[in-house]
Amino acid sequence: xxxxxxxxxxxxxxxxxxxxxxxxxxxxxxxxxxxxxxxxxxxxxxxxxxxxxxxxxxxxxxxxxxxxxxxxxxxxxxxxxxxxxxxxxxxxxxxxxxxxxxxxxxxxxxxxxxxxxxxxxxxxxxxxxxxxxxxxxxxxxxxxxxxxxxxxxxxxxxx
Amino acid sequence: xxxxxxxxxxxxxxxxxxxxxxxxxxxxxxxxxxxxxxxxxxxxxxxxxxxxxxxxxxxxxxxxxxxxxxxxxxxxxxxxxxxxxxxxxxxxxxxxxxxxxxxxxxxxxxxxxxxxxxxxxxxxxxxxxxxxxxxxxxxxxxxxxxxxxxxxxxxxxxxxxxxxxxxxxxxxxxxxxxxxxxxxxxxxxxxxxxxxxxxxxxxxxxxxxxxxxxxxxxxxxxxxxxxxxxxxxxxxxxxxxxxxxxxxxxxxxxxxxxxxxxxxxxxxxxxxxxxxxxxxxxxxxxxxxxxxxxxxxxxxxxxxxxxxxxxxxxxxxxxxxxxxxxxxxxxxxxxxxxxxxxxxxxxxxxxxxxxxxxxxxxxxxxxxxxxxxxxxxxxxxxxxxxxxxxxxxxxxxxxxxxxxxxxxxxxxxxxxxxxxxxxxxxxxxxxxxxxxxxxxxxxxxxxxxxxxxxxxxxxxxxxxxxxxxxxxxxxxxxxxxxxxxxxxxxxxxxxxxxxxxxxxxxxxxxxxxxxxxxxxxxxxxxxxxxxxxxxxxxxxxxxxxxxxxxxxxxxxxxxxxxxxxxxxxxxxxxxxxxxxxxxxxxxxxxxxxxxxxxxxxxxxxxxxxxxxxxxx
Numbered sequence: 001x002x003x004x005x006x007x008x009x010x011x012x013x014x015x016x017x018x019x020x021x022x023x024x025x026x027x028x029x030x031x032x033x034x035x036x037x038x039x040x041x042x043x044x045x046x047x048x049x050x051x052x053x054x055x056x057x058x059x060x061x062x063x064x065x066x067x068x069x070x071x072x073x074x075x076x077x078x079x080x081x082x083x084x085x086x087x088x089x090x091x092x093x094x095x096x097x098x099x100x101x102x103x104x105x106x107x108x109x110x111x112x113x114x115x116x117x118x119x120x121x122x123x124x125x126x127x128x129x130x131x132x133x134x135x136x137x138x139x140x141x142x143x144x145x146x147x148x149x150x151x152x153x154x155x156x157x158x159x
Numbered sequence: 160x161x162x163x164x165x166x167x168x169x170x171x172x173x174x175x176x177x178x179x180x181x182x183x184x185x186x187x188x189x190x191x192x193x194x195x196x197x198x199x200x201x202x203x204x205x206x207x208x209x210x211x212x213x214x215x216x217x218x219x220x221x222x223x224x225x226x227x228x229x230x231x232x233x234x235x236x237x238x239x240x241x242x243x244x245x246x247x248x249x250x251x252x253x254x255x256x257x258x259x260x261x262x263x264x265x266x267x268x269x270x271x272x273x274x275x276x277x278x279x280x281x282x283x284x285x286x287x288x289x290x291x292x293x294x295x296x297x298x299x300x301x302x303x304x305x306x307x308x309x310x311x312x313x314x315x316x317x318x319x320x321x322x323x324x325x326x327x328x329x330x331x332x333x334x335x336x337x338x339x340x341x342x343x344x345x346x347x348x349x350x351x352x353x354x355x356x357x358x359x360x361x362x363x364x365x366x367x368x369x370x371x372x373x374x375x376x377x378x379x380x381x382x383x384x385x386x387x388x389x390x391x392x393x394x395x396x397x398x399x400x401x402x403x404x405x406x407x408x409x410x411x412x413x414x415x416x417x418x419x420x421x422x423x424x425x426x427x428x429x430x431x432x433x434x435x436x437x438x439x440x441x442x443x444x445x446x447x448x449x450x451x452x453x454x455x456x457x458x459x460x461x462x463x464x465x466x467x468x469x470x471x472x473x474x475x476x477x478x479x480x481x482x483x484x485x486x487x488x489x490x491x492x493x494x495x496x497x498x499x500x501x502x503x504x505x506x507x508x509x510x511x512x513x514x515x516x517x518x519x520x521x522x523x524x525x526x527x528x529x530x531x532x533x534x535x536x537x538x539x540x541x542x543x544x545x546x547x548x549x550x551x552x553x554x555x556x557x558x559x560x561x562x563x564x565x566x567x568x569x570x571x572x573x574x575x576x577x578x579x580x581x582x583x584x585x586x587x588x589x590x591x592x593x594x595x596x597x598x599x600x601x602x603x604x605x606x607x608x609x610x611x612x613x614x615x616x617x618x619x620x621x622x623x624x625x626x627x628x629x630x631x632x633x634x635x636x637x638x639x640x641x642x643x644x645x646x647x648x649x650x651x652x653x654x655x656x657x658x659x660x661x662x663x664x665x666x667x668x669x670x671x672x673x674x675x676x677x678x679x680x681x682x683x684x685x686x687x688x689x690x691x692x693x694x695x696x697x698x699x700x701x702x703x704x705x706x707x708x709x710x711x712x713x714x715x716x717x718x719x720x721x722x723x724x725x726x727x728x729x730x731x732x733x734x735x736x737x738x739x740x741x742x743x744x745x746x747x748x749x750x751x752x753x754x755x756x757x758x759x760x761x762x763x764x765x766x767x768x769x770x771x772x773x774x775x
Contacts, residue, residue, distance in 0.1 A: 026473070026474045027472065027474045027492065029474035029475075031455070068459065068478075069457035069458050069477070070459060071416055071456075071458035072458075088378040088379040088535075088573060088576070088609045088620075089609050092537060092609060092615055096761075097761040124417060125376065125627060125631070126376070126377070126417075128375060128380070128384040128415075129195055129381065130381060130533060130535030130536075130607075131195065131235065131542055132235075133535065133541075135198070137417075141198075142198035144198045147766070148760075148761075148765055148766070149736065
């Protein structure tokens with residue numbers, strides 16, 4: 001599969017994205033990177049080189065931006081993103097116990113990806129659903145009022 | 160319904176009348192919150208309602224609408240039935256049949272799904288104590304209007320204020336109205352909105368920009384999410400009026416990527432408004448042109464700061480720059496730019512519709528209108544509440560919030576997120592407005608209000624916020640980048656029982672340096688959580704340092720878990736859940752935790768069905 005690291009990365013999707021977005025100025029860099037990440041699941045160096053080639057935006061500038069924002073990843077990510085909320089309300093209601101259990105269960109550190117590329121686990125400052133605290137998001141789905149055991153069961157249902 | 164262009168005020172009136180007529184065909188509306196409540200199964204609820212309503216032959220009489228937030232999130236999933244105004248929650252799909260039969264066919268409330276308090280049942284929304292003590296103006300349409308329909312918004316009066324402004328008032332008159340109404344920015348600092356607009360209006364330049372700041376990053380605040388999800392057209396109308404006032408031709412909604420439903424709804428609303436001519440060239444025949452793009456934040460808290468937000472929109476690292484020049488002179492791409500928060504913009508159509516005198520009659524001398532608070536933490540009624548400026552914390556937490564969960568004593572309310580502070584019990588009767596909260600050592604901020612009880616450790620809270628700002632510091636200036644790291648390290652040391660007697664002075668000295676030496680608001684306010692807890696809860700710090708004890712039993716290592724032999728049934732659930740095998744015992748006999756192996760993860764504490772594990 002082209003998406004795993006080590007193999008050659010197919011840059012055809014970059015062309016497709018650039019065709020769709022039309023002419024690109026440096027101010028469009030972030031939405032462009034968001035598009036490309038949504039295609040590949042992360043930002044492969046080959047794709048960035050291709051973007052640079054076609055838009056004239058230096059890759060050094062891109063890496064500057066990529067490393068600043070939490071959302072961007074230059075490493076392959078899991079099929080599912082688990083976002084453990086560690087906002088104030090979740091903190092007060094015991095999210096640490098929940099996120100510790102998730103990390104221990106999946107055998108990763110915060111920000112890490114499981115070796116089977118099933119999950120990437122991130123801590124996030126607040127998901128804005130404090131009434132559900134403690135809460136996590138798996139991809140675009142919210143799961144609230146968690147306990148360590150409940151979180152573990154929810155993750156089991158994702159393949 | 161036609162998709163014809165709404166090219167004049169007359170067209171808008173026609174559209175509204177047509178939309179009202181369509182609504183009038185239904186004798187009842189079932190309003191299911193499909194935003195926040197989605198997490199607890201609201202999607203299945205609307206399916207169940209549609210099925211049951213069809214089965215009862217009511218399809219032509221009863222409409223099912225997926226709406227935004229009703230506010231009382233603690234009872235999620237919530238369902239509101241118009242015209243009876245019965246509010247039900249939490250509702251499960253198996254309750255739907257009874258609601259259809261009892262309420263939609265017989266017109267009576269299903270009492271077991273209504274709010275119950277003090278032996279009484281509160282069926283209608285207005286009678287529920289949570290709502291009775293509020294004044295819902297900004298949120299009056301949220302939960303009642305279909306956020307995915309422009310027609311429904313128009314039927315509820317959206318865009319009339321914009322039409323009146325664009326076709327009947329000069330930009331200066333609009334600015335005057337907002338200035339005299341006394342609207343202050345709801346994003347945190349409380350800068351007068353009219354003044355901000357005037358500065359941008361007067362700035363030289365043909366090209367001007369309006370940005371709606373929906374990068375709601377303060378942990379604990381979620382009113383902007385609810386507004387974008389629930390009433391996107393109200394925000395667009397506010398933007399339209401603001402853009403007209405300052406003379407902007409292009410706008411952005413800068414919204415967090417962590418809010419997928421908000422992104423979806425605001426994109427949909429912009430598409431609809433553009434299609435019908437409420438965005439684009441020559442809006443409502445006024446000669447004024449304006450269009451809006453959505454940009455998603457890429458995950459950086461500092462981008463809520465306006466100069467960092469602009470840098471991010473320009474495709475750069477989101478680092479603040481020194482001001483002046485302010486964005487009103489040199490903002491996006493060096494052009495005059497106004498940045499308003501979502502809630503601020505949501506206020507604008509109300510002011511234009513009901514007038515400056517009405518608005519200025521609500522609130523306190525220095526703070527007008529209402530404020531929305533996101534009530535969370537250890538309070539019974541978590542959710543979104545809207546009160547007049549000047550309401551007291553006691554009203555918000557006890558009358559509306561229903562008090563503390565499990566009746567544990569109140570300790571503090573955290574206000575203003577990482578830039579704010581913890582307000583202790585002696586300020587419960589303080590009228591809350593921009594100025595009074597500051598005196599209590601916190602800030603209004605965007606309105607996050609997290610209630611803490613006796614089981615919350617204030618040193619741990621300070622460490623939590625310092626962790627947060629250290630993570631989110633952009634790194635540009637050393638007082639913030641390095642200073643917050645030292646503050647965090649000292650706090651971590653105290654939380655682990657290794658604190659030194661000199662640490663408290665050190666925290667105060669460093670806090671003063673970080674505050675004065677940082678460039679932007681993030682760094683300047685970063686020490687607030689430390690200073691406010693030191694001011695109000697110094698004894699907790701001292702107990703950690705001198706007695707190596709955490710009074711709230713939160714800081715790991717400063718307390719231990721113990722199984723109460725009299726309560727333990729020997730079911731073995733704790734031992735099964737323990738990841739480090741620190742728990743042993745024979746079946747049906749009291750178990751024991753080995754303190755030398757225990758890592759204080761708390762899993763057994765949460766898992767025990769008999770509450771037989773306690774902290775000592």
